[in-house]
Amino acid sequence: MSTVEAITKKIVKISDVIVSQDPKEVIVTYSLGSCLGLTAYDPTTQMGGLLHCMLPASKKNKEKAKVSPAMFVDTGVVLLLQQLIELGAKKSNLEIRIAGCASSLQQVGNIKIGERNHTVARKILWKNDLMIAGEDVGGTQPRTMILELGTGKTLIQSCGETREI
């Protein structure tokens, strides 16, 4: 048995968001492809959250976005920020990191989901005066994204390697 205090793992599914203020928790999302993974963390309160969105914009899917706002990057980011602020985090303290937005080996026509997700994420963060502190995006390799509430670290696992962003 490890001597470290037990860490609880919470798993974010596709089109979902989880926030937490428990330093003994890690929030994880698996197999990010073209989807966007985004972590936001307030180091002063040790509150943070992780979001996993599939599609860039809710504009043409208003009804769907009402039921499932985390499916889209634009409504998902707003939802994550709302939940963190409700929890007591301060928006101006938030460190934002993003991952995923992969493409396939070749792109077809206008189907650039990964790129679109990336662009919309940058726009919506910019509108909210939030800077991106780190990112690990593009390419064709799968990614797992992890937020450690205790340390505030965002880790990316891909092809057997782990790196901090």
Place this chain on the structure above:
Amino acid sequence: MSHAEEILKEAERFPALDPTALNLLELLQSDDFETREVVDRIELNPQLTIKILRLANSGFFGLRREVTSVFHAVNLLGKTNLVRLLLSATVGPIISQALEGYKVEEGELWKRAIAVAFAARQYARRLNVDVEDRVFISGLLCDVGKLLTSSWVEKHLKEIQVAAFEEGCSFEEAEKRCLGVNHAKVGSILLDSWDLPDSLVEVVRWHHEPTKCGAEYRTEAELVHLADYSCALFGIGAGSDGTHYRPCHETFEKLHVDFSLLEKVMIDTMDELEKSSFMFESP
């Protein structure tokens, strides 16, 4: 013996799917069948009977009264649900295992399979091609070959990763280069050895290269290709292969598949996937 020969030999020894259930699935694909005939065949197989009754009584269908006869269950469930139940009772258990080579955990390949099946049917509907039920099954089984290629991929993972991520092959092209066969070919050989229809064997064989499929089943192969590509792109059940697949440009152009169609198909697919979560429960 070459790797390819050894893999194909393994395919011949691979345990078959439950033949009763497969016959039933085939029967259900035809338009003229009697419910009684379906019920009789189910009752011949006690394991299947138990599964059907258990699933009919599971919370998913929200039935108030307990279902105690197969006849009652079949009538209540309707054809579509019955096909789903049969699939989850037969294909589910074998396709749910974790795959070391592809680095997918238990249940992930099954989830991917169902997602591809739903997406293939969505594409068929939205593109007005009348093959919904057939593409559902070929979508479901398109990656079945991974069950066999997985241990080989595991042994040769470094080599395959180099071919794929450094030398520009797609993941299945890298399989072919390093192992001599890809999972699509192995899958088609498995299905053929289980005496499944040619349409299924051919569509699975060519789901990554639909233009090579014979004219008779090409449209189906194209639909399954679209579905498989879309699900891979979103990382559903993705593992060591990531999103490292090549889209068939000809197919996308021919069927006019653009961002907005793909978006609609995937939103509906995720909806259906959520509603079918009962299929992931272990039987």
